[in-house]
Amino acid sequence: MPRATSRSMSPSKQTTTPRATPAQVLQQLESLQATHQDKITIIKLSEPISTANQNPSSENSNLRTSDISNSSLDNPTPASLEADLLHYRELFAKLRFSYVEQVTKEKFIRAIVGDPPLIVTAQENADLEASNLVAKAALKSLKNEVNDMISELETRGKQLAAKYEQVQLNTATLRDLVQGGKIEELEGRISELKAAQAQHVDVADGDDDTTGRIMNLPLAKTALLVEERRAALRDLDRQLEQLERLAPRKEKEVARLQNEVNALETKRANVTAAAREAKRRKENLAQGGVEDDLEAKGRWYRASQVALSQMLGVTEES
Template sequence: MAPITADKVLTKLQSLAAGQEITILKLSEPISAAVTQAQDLHQRISDISTSSLDATTPSSLEADLTHYRELFSKLRFSYIEQVTKEKFIRAIVGDPPLIVSPQENVDLEKENLEAKAMLKALKTEVAGMITELEEKAKDLSQKYEKVKVETVQLTELPGKLEELESTVAELKEARAKGSNPNPEMNLPLARTADLLEMKKRRKAELERQLEQLQSQVPRKKKELDRLQAELQPLETKRQNSMTAAKEAQRRKEAALGGVEDDLEERGRWYKTAEGGLRQVLEIEG
């Protein structure tokens, strides 16, 4: 058996979409045609123009149904009234006149009640059938919309498959050349999945540690503020001490005539003392 390719599936979908498009409007065309023929046959004039049948929508169909129900109710009432009058007149003017006994009225009333009960049962059955048909219609419309979306996705699928195949080919070529410096990119699927799971666990652990550190931030900030408050007097004291020390050193240098003069004098004295010691000890310099 030959394998089914994406191109064959796409071709089949396109043929189905072109030749077997089914919509609510198309399904309503036989009904619309039948209604038009009935109007032409009976020469009826309706408030709803026949142009509405050319642009049928769910809302217009609902309006037509309500309109025809009202017309049918009026027509049924007129028909019953006319038939009743005709029977009554015929019974009066007939020769001999039609005389109905009380028992016949009772029997007719009984038959009428049975007919009403049967009609009510039929109406209930029809109402149930209508409800079931409405539910099936909604279900079919949802399925139809889903099929339309899936058809679009299937239409786009071959292009995505070609792109993925091209990407896979490039990755295989790069792997064969060994151009990827990261060895983790060349792992098989099972080891890649294990590595991914390990990375996820590591990420979760880091997130947990980060949450713990973030919870400690307010306490550390309060402690830092306290230390800074304690450090500020010490820093002021240090600055004052350094200023006092520099001032004392300046005064000492001023009293000794300067640091450079004192060092030069000491150097000459040490050099003279060294020369005298060398002469006493008879050491050649």
């Protein structure tokens, strides 16, 4: 009870006392471990058995002990203790059977050779059987309760063992940090990072106010902003995937349109060349220039057609 009281009072002391340094915390942990070193371990429960086996009397010095017990007492481990427990359970079960058998035989013999002999009626047997059933039910209930208690104790023991190992590991880590001077190095590194972050935030505020505010956000808001940006990036990736699926069809359509455009470009070039040639000829005629062979052939063919039409009496239909 005093230990529980001291533990319950410890939070209030921590709230009122100033923050302790790592060296002070390490010193308190070491003093606490040195004070409660003999009270923490559970292996001390095996001291009566181990003492009896290690210091046998002269009368029982020749008795043989179990190899399992001897090996487990030298270097006790959870596996060896469990093996010892199973071994002792088997021994006690055999001892209980032998004891019940011996007591039953003794009672039976006394009942036969007694004067007068003990005679048990059927009603007494029935009453005894009924009382035995009640006692067996009560014993079974107690056994179940004990088994539940043992299971709870085993679970709590495993939890406490894990916590104890974690405390030991954390203590060793704290000892390394304090004795190796790593805490001062880490504090200096933190100061450098804070200064670099403040400088970066100032530069960002000078360049862009929005970027400066983003760089100066706390961790929770930064994580939320990162998640929003990731969601937007996933949306863009989904749209990009859809566009990539449409790309082959669009490429075919672009190729078809390009072929049509090439054909139209060729036709336009031909028409443009013909128009330029016709314009050149017209300008040449307007300026009184000499007609070229094509124009002369055209006029000759036209005159020949008119002469033949008059000679044959063929009228040209409009």
